[in-house]
Amino acid sequence: MSTFDAVELIRTKRDGGRLGDEAIDWLIRAYTDGVVTDEQMSAMAMAIFFRGLDATELTRWTNAMIDTGERMDFSSLSRPTVDKHSTGGVGDKITLPLAPLVAACGAAVPQLSGRGLGHTGGTLDKLEAIPGWRASLTNPEMLAQLESVGAVICAAGAGLAPADKKLYALRDVTATIESIPMISASIMSKKIAEGTASLVLDVKTGAGAFMKTLAQSRALATTMVGIGNAAGVNTVALITNMDTPLGRTAGNGLEVAESVEVLAGGGPADVVELTLALAREMLACAGIDADPAAALVSGKAMDAWKAMIRAQGGDPDAPLPVARHTEVVPAEADGYLSRMDAMAVGLAAWRLGAGRAVQGEQVQAAAGVTWHAAVGEPVQAGQPLFTLHTDTPERIERAKEALVGAVDYASAPPELRPVVLERISAES
Amino acid sequence: MSTFDAVELIRTKRDGGRLGDEAIDWLIRAYTDGVVTDEQMSAMAMAIFFRGLDATELTRWTNAMIDTGERMDFSSLSRPTVDKHSTGGVGDKITLPLAPLVAACGAAVPQLSGRGLGHTGGTLDKLEAIPGWRASLTNPEMLAQLESVGAVICAAGAGLAPADKKLYALRDVTATIESIPMISASIMSKKIAEGTASLVLDVKTGAGAFMKTLAQSRALATTMVGIGNAAGVNTVALITNMDTPLGRTAGNGLEVAESVEVLAGGGPADVVELTLALAREMLACAGIDADPAAALVSGKAMDAWKAMIRAQGGDPDAPLPVARHTEVVPAEADGYLSRMDAMAVGLAAWRLGAGRAVQGEQVQAAAGVTWHAAVGEPVQAGQPLFTLHTDTPERIERAKEALVGAVDYASAPPELRPVVLERISAES
Numbered sequence: 001m002s003t004f005d006a007v008e009l010i011r012t013k014r015d016g017g018r019l020g021d022e023a024i025d026w027l028i029r030a031y032t033d034g035v036v037t038d039e040q041m042s043a044m045a046m047a048i049f050f051r052g053l054d055a056t057e058l059t060r061w062t063n064a065m066i067d068t069g070e071r072m073d074f075s076s077l078s079r080p081t082v083d084k085h086s087t088g089g090v091g092d093k094i095t096l097p098l099a100p101l102v103a104a105c106g107a108a109v110p111q112l113s114g115r116g117l118g119h120t121g122g123t124l125d126k127l128e129a130i131p132g133w134r135a136s137l138t139n140p141e142m143l144a145q146l147e148s149v150g151a152v153i154c155a156a157g158a159g160l161a162p163a164d165k166k167l168y169a170l171r172d173v174t175a176t177i178e179s180i181p182m183i184s185a186s187i188m189s190k191k192i193a194e195g196t197a198s199l200v201l202d203v204k205t206g207a208g209a210f211m212k213t214l215a216q217s218r219a220l221a222t223t224m225v226g227i228g229n230a231a232g233v234n235t236v237a238l239i240t241n242m243d244t245p246l247g248r249t250a251g252n253g254l255e256v257a258e259s260v261e262v263l264a265g266g267g268p269a270d271v272v273e274l275t276l277a278l279a280r281e282m283l284a285c286a287g288i289d290a291d292p293a294a295a296l297v298s299g300k301a302m303d304a305w306k307a308m309i310r311a312q313g314g315d316p317d318a319p320l321p322v323a324r325h326t327e328v329v330p331a332e333a334d335g336y337l338s339r340m341d342a343m344a345v346g347l348a349a350w351r352l353g354a355g356r357a358v359q360g361e362q363v364q365a366a367a368g369v370t371w372h373a374a375v376g377e378p379v380q381a382g383q384p385l386f387t388l389h390t391d392t393p394e395r396i397e398r399a400k401e402a403l404v405g406a407v408d409y410a411s412a413p414p415e416l417r418p419v420v421l422e423r424i425s426a427e428s
Numbered sequence: 429m430s431t432f433d434a435v436e437l438i439r440t441k442r443d444g445g446r447l448g449d450e451a452i453d454w455l456i457r458a459y460t461d462g463v464v465t466d467e468q469m470s471a472m473a474m475a476i477f478f479r480g481l482d483a484t485e486l487t488r489w490t491n492a493m494i495d496t497g498e499r500m501d502f503s504s505l506s507r508p509t510v511d512k513h514s515t516g517g518v519g520d521k522i523t524l525p526l527a528p529l530v531a532a533c534g535a536a537v538p539q540l541s542g543r544g545l546g547h548t549g550g551t552l553d554k555l556e557a558i559p560g561w562r563a564s565l566t567n568p569e570m571l572a573q574l575e576s577v578g579a580v581i582c583a584a585g586a587g588l589a590p591a592d593k594k595l596y597a598l599r600d601v602t603a604t605i606e607s608i609p610m611i612s613a614s615i616m617s618k619k620i621a622e623g624t625a626s627l628v629l630d631v632k633t634g635a636g637a638f639m640k641t642l643a644q645s646r647a648l649a650t651t652m653v654g655i656g657n658a659a660g661v662n663t664v665a666l667i668t669n670m671d672t673p674l675g676r677t678a679g680n681g682l683e684v685a686e687s688v689e690v691l692a693g694g695g696p697a698d699v700v701e702l703t704l705a706l707a708r709e710m711l712a713c714a715g716i717d718a719d720p721a722a723a724l725v726s727g728k729a730m731d732a733w734k735a736m737i738r739a740q741g742g743d744p745d746a747p748l749p750v751a752r753h754t755e756v757v758p759a760e761a762d763g764y765l766s767r768m769d770a771m772a773v774g775l776a777a778w779r780l781g782a783g784r785a786v787q788g789e790q791v792q793a794a795a796g797v798t799w800h801a802a803v804g805e806p807v808q809a810g811q812p813l814f815t816l817h818t819d820t821p822e823r824i825e826r827a828k829e830a831l832v833g834a835v836d837y838a839s840a841p842p843e844l845r846p847v848v849l850e851r852i853s854a855e856s
Contacts, residue, residue, distance in 0.1 A: 010603035014477065039470035043602035046474035049442065174471035175438035 002026060006040045014047040021060050028064035032163045038170055045167070045176035053181040058223065059230045061181075065189040068163040072110075072139065072195035077147055079108035080286040083196040084278055085187060087211070087220070089204040090346035091245035095123050095153060096259035097267075097275050100304035102282045103150025105290035109282075110146055112156035112194050115356075124155055125355075129253035129321060129365035133314030149307045161189040180216070184223040192231045198285035199228055200278055201237035205421065208342020209242035214421065221424040229426040234285050239422040240274060244375045245342045247271040250349040251368015251389060253320040263302045268374070272296075273419045281423075323366035323389035327396050331385040335409035337375045344406035345369055345386075348399040352390040364391050369399075376416050379409070430454060434468045442475040449488050456492035460591045466598055473595070473604035481609040486651065487658045489609075493617040496591040500538075500567065500623035505575055507536035508714040512706055513619055514630040515648070517637055518774035519673035522630065523551050523581060524687035525695075525703050528732035530710045531578025533718035537710070538574055540584035540622050543784075552583055553783075557681035557749060557793035561742030577735045589617040608644070612651040620659045626713035627656055628706055629665035633849065636770020637670035642849065649852040657854040662713050667850040668702060672803045673770045675699040678777040679796015679817060681748040691730040696802070700724075701847045709851075751794035751817035755824050759813040763837035765803045772834035773797055773814075776827040780818040792819050797827075804844050807837070 004026045013019060019027070027044070030036040053061060074081045082102065086092055099109040113135075115122035124135045135155040137145070145152045158165065164186050171177045191199055201224055204210070205217035221237035228235025247268040249258045261267040262275060279292035295301045309316040349355065353364035367390045373379045385407065388399050432454045441447060447455070455472070458464040481489060502509045510530065514520055527537040541563075543550035552563045563583040565573070573580045586593070592614050599605045619627055629652055632638070633645035649665035656663025675696040677686045689695040690703060707720035723729045737744040777783065781792035795818045801807045813835065816827050 007601060007603050014474065014603055037601070038465075038467040039598060040602055042467035042471045043474045043604060046442070046471045046478075047603075050474075050478045170467060173435060173465070174467055175435050175442055175475075176471060 006030070006036045010040060010044050010047055013044060013051055016051055018054065019057050024057060024060045025064050025067075028061065028068060028163050032068045032166060041167065042170055042174045042176065045171055045174060045179070045182065048182060049176050049179045053185075055226055055230070058181050058185060058227055062185045062189045062192065062227050062231065065161045065163040065167070065185060066193045069161050069193060070159040071193050072160070074108065074110060074143070074146065074195045074197070076143070077108050079106060079147070079150055080198070080288065081108045081110055081146070081196045082198040082200065082282045082286040083110055083191060083194065084200045084202060084282060085191055086202040087187075087204050087209065089242040089246060090208050090342040090349075091247045091250045091255065092204070093126060093247065093249075093255035093259050094202065094271065094275055094278060096126060096256060097262040097271070097301070097305070098278055098282075099151040099153055100263065100308050101275065101279050101292050101295055101301040103308070104295045104300040104304040105279070105283055105292055106288045107150060107282065107286045108146040109151045110142065110194060110196060111151070111153040112160070112190070113153055114156060123153060125363050126252045126255050127153060127314070129256050130309055130314040130316065131318045133309055133312050135312075137312065145308070145311045149304060149311050151304060151308045153308070154312070156190060156194070160193040164189045180220050180223055184220060184227055188224055188227040188231070192228065192233055196233060198234040198282070200281040200285060201225070201235065202274075202278060203237050203239050204242035205239050206241055206243035206342075206417075208245060208346065214239065218422065218424065225424050225426060235426070236281050236285060237424040238277060238281060238420050239424065240420050241417045242342060243417060244340045245345045245371075246274065248372075248374065249368060249370045250345050251352070251354040251366070252363060253365045254368040254370060254389065257320055260305070263296065263305050265296050270374075270419050277420050321366040323364075324391045325389075325393040325396070327388045328384045329386040329388065329400060329403060330382050331373070331379040331409075333381050333409040334379070335411055336378050336413045337373050337407055338410035338414040339408040340371065340375050341406040344402050345371070348386075348388065348402040351399040351402055352388055352395050353392055366391060376413055434458070434464045438468060438472050438475055441472060441479055444479055446482065447485050452485060452488045453492050453495075456489065456496065456591050460496045460594060469595065470598055470602045470604065473599055473602060473607070473610065476610060477604050477607045481613075483654055483658070486609050486613060486655055490613045490617045490620065490655050490659065493589045493591040493595070493613060494621045497589050497621060498585075498587040499621050500588075502536065502538060502571070502574065502623050502625070504571070505536050507534060507575070507578055508626070508716065509536045509538060509574070509624045510626040510628065510710045510714040511538055511619060511622065511624040512628045512630060512710060513615060515615075515632050515638055517632040517670040517674060518770040518777075519675050519678045519683065520632070521554060521675065521683035521687050522699065522703055522706060524554060524684060525690040525699070525729070525733070526706055527579040527581055528691065528736050529703065529707050529720050529723055529729040531736070532723045532728040532732040533707070533711055533720055534716050535578060535710065535714045536574040537579045538570065538622060538624060539579070539581040540588070540618070541581055542584060551581060553791050554680045554683050555581060555742070557684050558737055558742040558744065559746045561737060561740050563740075565740065573736070573739045577732060577739050579732060579736045581736070582740070584618060584622070588621040592617045608648050608651055612648060612655055616652055616655040616659070620656065620661055624661060626662040626710070627664075628709045628713060629653070629663065630702075630706060631665050631667050632670035633667050634669055634671035634770075634845075636673060636774065642667065646850065646852065653852050653854060663854070664709050664713060665852040666705060666709060666848050667852065668848050669845045670770060671845060672768045673773045673799075674702065676800075676802065677796060677798045678773050679780070679782040679794070680791060681793045682796040682798060682817065685748055688733070691724065691733050693724050698802075698847050705848050749794040751792070752819045753817075753821040753824070755816045756812045757814040757816065757828060757831060758810050759801070759807040759837075761809050761837040762807070763839055764806050764841045765801050765835055766838035766842040767836040768799065768803050769834040772830050773799070775830040776814075776816065779827040779830055780816055780823050781820055794819060804841055
């Protein structure tokens with residue numbers, strides 16, 4: 001491999017130039033090996049924040065990060081593989097009903113997930129509310145489960161794109177997270193390394209999402225779809241509404257319970273709608289002609305859920321943990337709920353113990369927030385609006401503070417955005 | 429002192445916001461103490477590269493860097509203090525005749541200097557060509573010499589603005605040197621900490637300077653003049669031409685010899701003109717009504733030079749070292765020299781041994797380049813154009829390579845820019 005001068009490469013990007021293919025390969029490898037220092041990569045990240053990476057640079061950058069680690073191989077499976085990634089939102093438990101639902105329709109869903117940090121919960125934290133369930137699988141265990149059950153939700157191994165892991169930690173402490181090319185490369189490097197044939201992205205937009213505007217979300221979706229298809233992964237994105245939290249619950253065990261409701265054919269309308277929309281995209285990508293709504297009604301999706309939980313040591317029929325303390329927050333006015341601040345709800349759930357402040361911290365399985373009315377619904381002053389759940393009652397005051405001003409009331413039903421706002425594919 | 433979040437401050441600057449006074453104080457102190465990491469300061473430096481620092485931020489930033497170290501105090505001197513700083517150019521030996529000249533007129537010139545790195549030579553390296561001369565003085569020695577001789581050229585202690593030292597080293601490896609606010613703060617923090625009452629800046633412009641265009645040089649000069657005057661240092665800048673190297677020599681001992689010629693009333697016209705222009709500005713700043721040209725003619729400037737060299741252990745009458753090998757590079761065509769590439773000449777001198785590639789390396793006292801014709805003068809093909817000087821003849825080939833294409837020939841005398849192009853003061 002050629003050798004480059006890190007300072008020269010930073011200067012090139014800083015001044016609006018392009019990084020060549022070999023320069024990118026060298027940079028990512030040299031950074032992973034510690035030859036390019038953290039302070040140099042941090043300056044490069046800030047230069048990229050301002051100057052961007054074009055499609056060619058981005059594809060190479062993503063591939064270079066993948067090449068620092070292992071690539072999984074699902075080609076031995078008899079089922080077509082299809083995965084889903086969400087950019088993160090409050091109350092976003094969609095992975096839980098979605099993976100078994102799509103598996104029930106014949107696909108293999110290798111959902112390698114992470115833990116939560118900050119106001120959005122982690123999928124693994126949610127499933128760990130189920131007694132006995134374990135997040136860690138070996139690669140052979142994962143393959144076997146994908147063939148037999150069709151769905152795996154497990155911890156991503158450290159072997160996937162280690163350059164991304166190192167770079168993400170650096171970006172986190174240098175205010176260089178908020179860069180569409182680097183966000184895209186980070187997500188897509190892990191998803192491509194994971195070896196899925198198809199991928200459906202759920203790109204959130206709105207007040208509760210990382211991307212606040214439709215234009216930002218569209219740019220992120222388009223960039224990721226471009227990287228995925230360039231790497232041979234059949235990739236489609238839905239841009240979905242995150243003005244308000246999804247469903248009626250935010251918290252680990254609370255969200256598992258809500259997901260089980262959906263798998264039983266019930267559940268909140270927005271969660272059902274988004275689950276089905278993503279399932280249809282995933283099945284289409286995988287070339288499977290099946291109606292996911294029928295799999296909910298028939299109970300096949302629930303069967304796949306139970307099989308998936310059991311395969312990872314969990315008891316799907318065991319009662320979920322219940323919080324030792326609850327407190328009701330009443331509605332303050334009569335009217336239609338016209339706004340519910342997803343960030344505030346997420347923060348309240350986090351403060352109640354559902355999330356962690358630093359990596360490695362324990363989370364409470366039963367902590368979280370439920371809301372008894374959703375945006376668009378009428379409420380009366382004094383009726384229960386939120387219920388707060390926690391094992392540690394001293395957390396309640398600060399959670400309530402987070403919810404001050406979190407909802408608005410209106411005299412008429414508000415205009416609501418649809419759940420799915422746009423679809424971005426390689427053709428769009 | 430308040431505590432701030434480094435990531436939040438980087439984000440503020442990245443997004444075009446202002447850093448508050450206390451935030452800047454904290455950042456610089458915390459960086460010096462290692463609380464803010466190198467990777468965070470590097471991201472901040474790149475954000476400043478793109479977003480800049482306004483006049484208020486810059487004054488505070490400079491003061492915060494000064495406050496990490498000692499401030500010198502020359503208030504006990506009977507002479508008014510005035511210093512000069514050049515942004516660096518090839519063949520720029522002006523400090524050598526200038527400091528004793530201004531001292532001979534009654535001022536105290538505390539010229540704290542550095543060593544060279546890269547294609548421009550360091551003032552200390554030049555003076556070390558004089559047998560016995562030493563660059564290191566204690567503060568009491570410096571004060572005594574300023575009172576008795578009026579001029580000191582010595583090594584800046586590590587105690588002045590240590591934050592700048594650390595930040596400069598970081599910027600050097602992260603491609604964040606080329607930022608006018610950060611260059612200005614770096615230079616001015618050291619000059620203000622040095623405790624001079626007045627300061628004249630020689631801001632070079634042109635092909636051989638760091639700032640290639642008049643607009644860039646004007647921006648740098650204006651920014652530095654602003655910082656200096658805001659800090660109570662009477663500061664003026666001259667923007668001077670660096671299209672071509674100054675004088676007829678580039679190299680340590682060679683430039684000392686040329687400086688002595690100027691002090692003896694001779695020397696190249698451009699060196700004399702720039703020395704007198706800067707001397708007049710320095711004397712005006714210091715409130716001294718004297719004619720520096722007369723001090724050259726009378727020999728008073730030469731007396732001050734000899735006293736200055738002797739006070740630091742040097743023998744001003746000892747012969748300067750002579751290179752063991754010389755080689756002549758002839759002119760390739762007839763005509764008027766219309767261009768001489770200062771960078772190429774500086775690079776050739778460096779390759780001959782006059783400069784160092786890494787800090788701490790030894791330099792050759794006698795190595796360098798002399799040119800027998802300057803831009804604007806007629807030459808004939810085959811006449812000596814350059815003489816290369818070195819103690820290590822194996823360096824000659826690569827020096828000659830640096831000079832390939834370094835000059836142009838024209839059939840008529842070229843239009844030349846004046847030596848002094850503009851003057852920038854607090855009023856302009």
